[in-house]
Amino acid sequence: MEGAERRLVFVSNRVGPLSDEGKAGGLAVGLADALRRRGGLWFGWSGESSEAGLAGDLKVETHGNTELVTLDMTVEEAEGFYLHYANRTLWPLLHYRLDIAEFDRQSDRTYRAVNRSFAERLHPLLGGQDLVWVHDYHFFYLGAELRERGHKGPLGFFLHIPFCPPEILGALPASLDLVSAMLAYDLVGFQTDTDRRNFVSFCVEELEGEELDGGRLRVGERVIRAATFPIGIDAEGFAEFATSEEAREHEKMVLGMAGGRAQIVGVDRMDYSKGIIQRFRGFEQLLEDYPQTQGSVRFLQVAPVSRGELEAYADLRTELEQIAGNINGRFATLDWTPMQIMTRGFTRRALAGIYRAARVCMVTPLRDGMNLVAKEFVAAQDPQDPGVLILSRFAGARAELSAALIVNPYSSDDVSRALHYALEMPLEERQRRYHLMRQKVFENTAARWCDGFLEAMEECARQSRADSEE
Ligand code: ADQ
DSSP: OOSSOOOEEEEEEEOOOOSTTSOOOHHHHHHHHHHHHHOEEEEEEEEEEOSSGGGSOOEEEEETTEEEEEEEEOHHHIIIIIIIIIIIIIHHHHTTOTTTOOOOHHHHHHHHHHHHHHHHHHGGGOOTTOEEEEESTTOTTHHHHHHHTTOOSOEEEEOOSOOOOHHHHTTSTTHHHHHHHHTTSSEEEESSHHHHHHHHHHHHHHHOOEEOSTTEEEETTEEEEEEEOOOOOOHHHHHHHHTSHHHHHHHHHHHHHHTTSEEEEEEOOBOGGGOHHHHHHHHHHHHHHOGGGTTTEEEEEEOOBOSTTSHHHHHHHHHHHHHHHHHHHHHOBTTBOOEEEEOOOOOHHHHHHHHHHOSEEEEOOSSBSOOHHHHHHHHHSOTTSOOEEEEETTBGGGGTOTTSEEEOTTOHHHHHHHHHHHHHOOHHHHHHHHHHHHHHHHHSOHHHHHHHHHHHHHHHHHHHHHHHHO
């Protein structure tokens, strides 16, 4: 299809919102921007359950050039697919947590059946020339199911979370099926080179695959492209948020609470992969090892509850509240409370103000696909007086943000030393590090990420048309 742009079709577990104003997570923020610019179809789960489930009516919302199409699931579909297989099996496993991943046959069946039903319902809405871009670990089998129904157009897949090494993935009873199904996509994208390498290694070691040049990979008859596309944010937009009135009010409130003390912040969905427990231990150790910091710092952790239906997440909340309580009990004085934890969501402008009030932001996941909080923090800073980013070596963002203070999040010594260093850091060094990071964040934006992936998909489509004409 020379000249005309192909229609864009996104598939992701949750759809929208298309507006910036919501409390959307990382994925939605990047995609909404692309659809607003180019138009198309966004297909996914409504987030609701009904008796008919995936067999029920499609819900269609039209916003200008974009259609949002969603389906309900039955309670059984939602539990087996989303709660169980996606979030108790794949999420921990792909985040290297074999110790808590649960494997059971029934949810594996439901997950595949849900992928099949999504393909069944999506296929009639597709034109052969559409660019279909499937997102994340909820839909490993969707591409293969679309192919079975005769879809011949270009199919892309992007994994927002890490791809663990074959030694870990191999523990998944269905690992061979799952990775084989990924080969139905023409382009498979990852956040980092490590994730890509792990995928290629699995194909080579377990499926007799062969790495070709140009990022291509041959497995049996199939040749696909596996590449790295680190996701970004709308940096200009976020920087503007940071100077909005709402941001300023929040900045003022946080600074007011700090009362002249150095403000440390953490902002994460409440998830065990984010390393919040270890971060609290690091903060406690700062107070212990550097007693002069007692009374002169304040730590605010913002952690909205997510996936609260799952035991591991409910337990985490209890544990975090206990640790924070213990730290406050141990160190507080009549006029100083060391830390505060908040589980409510904020608008993006409010969040930008909180980041701007921070002297130090701690982003210390034990494993993270990218971590957009790190990038948002950088975009929100005042260039004249920027805060310091402490970043885990296990966050995908580390590849670009090497000018942050890089720590091993498992080592409370390392974290407490980095905190102390950050608190003492002279303005000149803060500015130097900030400018290096700012350049990356403003260069590699959400729009560029999206365009890069779509260009690579167009290239795959041209290639496969050339091959079929040969
Ligand atoms: P997440 O695991 O959700 O995303 P992250 O990239 O940090 O992690 O994005 C979280 C988003 O939620 C950020 O945009 C942040 O601003 C927002 N957020 C956090 N707390 C909030 C609060 N209290 N109120 C409002 N908003 C809040 C997954 C992967 C990541 C990957 C993204 C995108 O796990 O590694 O970076 O997808 O690909």
